[in-house]
Amino acid sequence: MLEVISKETGNKEMVINMGPQHPSTHGVLRLELVLDGEIITKVRPNIGYLHRCFEKYAEQMDDYAKVIPYTDRMDYVSAINQEHGYVIALERMLELEVPERVEYIRVIMAEMQRIASHLLGIGAFGLDLGAFSPFLYLFTEREKILDIFERVTGARLLYNYFAVAGLMRDVHPEFKTDTAEFVKTFRPKIKELNDLLSYNKIFIKRTANIGVLPEKVALNYAASGPVLRGSGVEWDLRKNDPYSIYDKFDFEIPVGTGEVGTLGDCWDRYMVRVKEMEQSLRIIEQALDGMPDEGDVMEAIPKRIRPKEGEIYVRTETPRGELGYYIISDKSASPFRVKARAPSFVHLSMLPAISKGSLIADMVAIVGSIDIVLGEVDR
Amino acid sequence: MLNAVKQSWLTFRSIFTGMGVTIRHFFGPTVTLQYPDEKMELPKGARARLYVNIDDCIGCNLCARACPVNCIDIETVASTQDVDLGKTSTGNPKRFWLTRFDIDMAKCMYCDLCVHPCPTNCIYMVSEYEYSEYDRSNLVYHFSNLEPEMVAEVKDKAEKEAEQKKREREEMMRKKAEEKAQKELEAKKKAEEESNDKEKGEE
Amino acid sequence: MTEYVSHIHPVAAILVHAAIPLTIILVYALVAIWGERKIAGFIQDRLGPMRVGGWHGWAQSIADLLKLIQKEDIIPTDASRFLFKFAPFMMFAASYAAFAVIPFSSAYVGSMVNIGVFYLLAVTSLLTLSIIMAGWASNNKWSLLGGMRSAAQMVSYEVPTIASVLTVVLVAGSLNLMTVTEMQSGNDILGFLPNWFIFQNPFLIVAFIIFFISILAESHRVPFDLPESESELVAGYQTEYSGMRWAMFMLAEYADMLLLSLLGATLFFGGWNSPFGDFMAGPLWGFFWFMLKGLSLVIVMMWIRWTLPRYRVDQLMHICWSILIPLSFVNLVLTALWEVIF
Ligand code: SF4
Ligand code: SF4
Numbered sequence: 001m002l003e004v005i006s007k008e009t010g011n012k013e014m015v016i017n018m019g020p021q022h023p024s025t026h027g028v029l030r031l032e033l034v035l036d037g038e039i040i041t042k043v044r045p046n047i048g049y050l051h052r053c054f055e056k057y058a059e060q061m062d063d064y065a066k067v068i069p070y071t072d073r074m075d076y077v078s079a080i081n082q083e084h085g086y087v088i089a090l091e092r093m094l095e096l097e098v099p100e101r102v103e104y105i106r107v108i109m110a111e112m113q114r115i116a117s118h119l120l121g122i123g124a125f126g127l128d129l130g131a132f133s134p135f136l137y138l139f140t141e142r143e144k145i146l147d148i149f150e151r152v153t154g155a156r157l158l159y160n161y162f163a164v165a166g167l168m169r170d171v172h173p174e175f176k177t178d179t180a181e182f183v184k185t186f187r188p189k190i191k192e193l194n195d196l197l198s199y200n201k202i203f204i205k206r207t208a209n210i211g212v213l214p215e216k217v218a219l220n221y222a223a224s225g226p227v228l229r230g231s232g233v234e235w236d237l238r239k240n241d242p243y244s245i246y247d248k249f250d251f252e253i254p255v256g257t258g259e260v261g262t263l264g265d266c267w268d269r270y271m272v273r274v275k276e277m278e279q280s281l282r283i284i285e286q287a288l289d290g291m292p293d294e295g296d297v298m299e300a301i302p303k304r305i306r307p308k309e310g311e312i313y314v315r316t317e318t319p320r321g322e323l324g325y326y327i328i329s330d331k332s333a334s335p336f337r338v339k340a341r342a343p344s345f346v347h348l349s350m351l352p353a354i355s356k357g358s359l360i361a362d363m364v365a366i367v368g369s370i371d372i373v374l375g376e377v378d379r
Numbered sequence: 380m381l382n383a384v385k386q387s388w389l390t391f392r393s394i395f396t397g398m399g400v401t402i403r404h405f406f407g408p409t410v411t412l413q414y415p416d417e418k419m420e421l422p423k424g425a426r427a428r429l430y431v432n433i434d435d436c437i438g439c440n441l442c443a444r445a446c447p448v449n450c451i452d453i454e455t456v457a458s459t460q461d462v463d464l465g466k467t468s469t470g471n472p473k474r475f476w477l478t479r480f481d482i483d484m485a486k487c488m489y490c491d492l493c494v495h496p497c498p499t500n501c502i503y504m505v506s507e508y509e510y511s512e513y514d515r516s517n518l519v520y521h522f523s524n525l526e527p528e529m530v531a532e533v534k535d536k537a538e539k540e541a542e543q544k545k546r547e548r549e550e551m552m553r554k555k556a557e558e559k560a561q562k563e564l565e566a567k568k569k570a571e572e573e574s575n576d577k578e579k580g581e582e
Numbered sequence: 583m584t585e586y587v588s589h590i591h592p593v594a595a596i597l598v599h600a601a602i603p604l605t606i607i608l609v610y611a612l613v614a615i616w617g618e619r620k621i622a623g624f625i626q627d628r629l630g631p632m633r634v635g636g637w638h639g640w641a642q643s644i645a646d647l648l649k650l651i652q653k654e655d656i657i658p659t660d661a662s663r664f665l666f667k668f669a670p671f672m673m674f675a676a677s678y679a680a681f682a683v684i685p686f687s688s689a690y691v692g693s694m695v696n697i698g699v700f701y702l703l704a705v706t707s708l709l710t711l712s713i714i715m716a717g718w719a720s721n722n723k724w725s726l727l728g729g730m731r732s733a734a735q736m737v738s739y740e741v742p743t744i745a746s747v748l749t750v751v752l753v754a755g756s757l758n759l760m761t762v763t764e765m766q767s768g769n770d771i772l773g774f775l776p777n778w779f780i781f782q783n784p785f786l787i788v789a790f791i792i793f794f795i796s797i798l799a800e801s802h803r804v805p806f807d808l809p810e811s812e813s814e815l816v817a818g819y820q821t822e823y824s825g826m827r828w829a830m831f832m833l834a835e836y837a838d839m840l841l842l843s844l845l846g847a848t849l850f851f852g853g854w855n856s857p858f859g860d861f862m863a864g865p866l867w868g869f870f871w872f873m874l875k876g877l878s879l880v881i882v883m884m885w886i887r888w889t890l891p892r893y894r895v896d897q898l899m900h901i902c903w904s905i906l907i908p909l910s911f912v913n914l915v916l917t918a919l920w921e922v923i924f
Contacts, residue, residue: 137626172422197397206893405625409629
């Protein structure tokens with residue numbers, strides 16, 4: 001492929017490989033850049049370095065439940081959200097009723113995970129632009145969330161916590177107070193982040209008007225999540241196609257405003273994430289209030305999972321966008337086919353469209369602002 | 380011109396705000412844990428390593444079947460009639476010698492799926508997390524507490540018993556077959572006699 | 583001391599004069615690298631190095647140095663061998679040579695030349711050359727990009743640096759750094775403030791700000807650390823270097839930082855003059871004050887580094903050419919007017 005590209009280029013241009021071992025490609029992404037000086041004339045993402053056959057594995061398993069730990073490993077930064085979509089798909093296939101307490105715990109966990117994921121995304125974005133300290137401050141906060149998760153699930157990164165119509169184990173008695181405490185201490189940190197990074201003039205200079213993704217292009221590429229909202233489209237599956245019990249909560253959908261530059265630039269995408277964390281805090285607070293204290297979280301878990309013959313597509317809102325699971329059942333104990341629609345993959349495909357004509361340094365900002373996780377791109 | 384001055388002022392102001400935040404952190408508390416000296420206490424129920432209480436295991440193989448990555452390897456041998464393996468602490472009778480119960484922690488993904496199906500709750504996660512090894516094969520944990528001789532003996536016994544049983548079964552089969560043959564023979568005889576009788580009568 | 587040294591054999595004198603700044607640089611580099619890691623650690627709520635040597639890991643840099651000495655010296659196959667090997671030494675030599683004219687104390691300056699400032703600026707521009715050399719000789723695209731960036735950056739930022747230095751020279755009327763320092767002794771401004779140039783007239787404050795921004799860029803510190811910005815260019819011109827050669831780059835970079843900070847201290851903060859007039863003055867106190875002033879500037883540079891993101895290469899150029907350069911020249915003219923009027 002490299003040769004084909006270099007044949008197309010004249011003497012003036014230079015082909016350069018960014019990645020797969022490059023500090024700012026968020027894992028193992030390889031970008032082929034054709035440069036004219038430092039200006040990018042062409043970019044081609046090469047993926048597949050982290051391919052682990054998720055979909056094939058899912059077919060190989062002899063039980064639906066065994067797929068859940070594998071869904072964790074798609075987007076390892078927001079494992080809970082990945083499980084959430086999968087178990088919802090199975091619940092709908094089996095037409096199961098999920099106990100209320102389970103739903104509340106799930107929502108709290110999912111929103112905490114969303115915050116944790118955004119913290120990582122924002123921090124790494126800052127790191128790409130050379131701001132080191134915010135990254136570590138945010139990581140400290142993320143660590144607190146992981147501590148809560150560890151007490152609840154026993155694991156810090158890949159939880160395998162959600163089961164079909166239930167949870168793998170009940171939360172500990174202090175869960176509510178722990179979480180409420182976190183919510184309380186986390187609010188001021190968002191302000192600090194805004195002081196340190198979001199409204200820093202240098203940061204704004206590096207992100208405003210860079211990598212502009214107009215609304216129409218975003219829709220054409222089927223973007224979703226913060227990337228789409230950054231372009232000013234008010235679309236959030238938690239509101240537009242409510243699953244779980246999200247219709248019970250009162251929250252807003254932050255969208256890009258073009259406050260410091262053009263609508264849909266890197267800064268807008270970044271800011272949507274920051275504001276989304278606040279909304280997640282709101283959801284968590286409401287869920288903590290509404291969560292029933294009593295109830296067995298494991299009683300509804302079916303002994304055998306044998307869905308009827310048929311197929312289903314379920315989409316949920318993960319921190320990165322719309323994650324869809326398409327599952328076909330042939331009445332056996334394992335899925336006939338599982339297909340995951342990964343938002344990161346979709347967003348990565350927009351990269352050539354929005355980064356043409358920018359500088360190498362902007363490339364780094366753009367890759368950071370669409371916040372891809374290579375585990376999900378390659379699956 | 381005025382705009383440029385304003386922009387520069389804003390830039391400086393944001394830089395100083397940022398520097399204020401960092402200097403506050405400079406004098407603030409640190410969060411580092413000096414790892415080998417201080418250790419983080421893992422909460423109860425942390426999933427760090429699998430442990431099998433082999434005395435309680437009944438060798439039902441449910442955990443191995445639940446594992447998505449097949450890292451549990453169980454081999455059981457039925458106990459002979461003359462020994463009673465006793466009961467587990469949960470009251471389930473034990474019927475198998477566990478000649479092998481290996482868990483490959485290098486393969487395990489700590490998913491907890493093997494823990495739930497166990498009828499005697501004897502396989503569970505413990506919070507022991509410092510078990511790095513230089514050789515990957517050392518990460519295979521052998522939980523079976525039978526000595527190799529014991530294993531051989533048990534296997535031998537089991538084989539003998541199985542043979543015995545087989546022989547008994549064969550004996551039984553043979554007996555049955557003989558009986559059957561006998562009956563058939565008798566039936567034949569009878570039939571022959573009857574026919575003979577008939578023939579006689581006809582004659 | 584200078585006079586005393588020149589009485590002995592000339593070769594010995596040269597050696598002594600060479601050894602003093604070298605010792606200062608080496609000790610400073612070990613302390614500064616450790617200090618930077620500590621400062622970074624505390625700013626980021628961490629502790630930084632803690633193990634080597636007991637108290638707060640003070641021996642960490644020494645351990646690192648020993649490790650770097652043992653490392654294999656890797657030279658890429660297609661690199662231009664001579665240039666590749668030579669670049670780090672040239673870079674260090676450039677910043678080291680410039681220390682010759684820095685007046686460390688009232689009794690010691692390596693060379694009492696009357697074109698000190700001019701010499702210093704001329705010698706430090708060799709840094710650009712060595713960085714391009716390293717970038718080009720590595721035969722690596724990232725290195726090349728880093729080298730090109732740095733060349734553009736340093737050449738551009740030399741202009742505002744020189745213009746702001748000129749402002750001081752204009753006021754002082756001398757290019758000899760010793761003379762410049764001597765002119766700043768005494769506590770006459772408003773009755774108590776020391777006679778430092780930064781307090782002498784408002785335009786020199788502006789000159790100092792320009793100077794400080796420019797030396798941030800010249801010594802590749804955040805927000806202008808583009809030649810080695812690790813998230814874009816991997817490590818810029820240092821990408822292919824390892825072991826001692828890389829350590830030379832590191833050393834040169836820290837030496838450069840100290841050099842420019844000391845220059846700033848000399849020009850604007852009274853060099854080795856004590857801030858309390860005759861109290862705590864004298865050659866040794868002078869050295870103490872001088873290093874204190876220089877290191878404070880270094881610490882501010884570190885503080886900035888761990889706070890800010892970095893600029894983009896074109897924005898960097900924009901700041902230099904359309905803001906700093908015009909401003910510094912206007913400032914120069916205004917200072918001249920001020921001098922004429924008062
Ligand atoms: S924790 Fe999961 S992977 Fe590990 S042995 Fe149990 S079932 Fe297998
Ligand atoms: S499920 Fe429990 S009892 Fe059964 S084999 Fe596994 S450890 Fe033993």
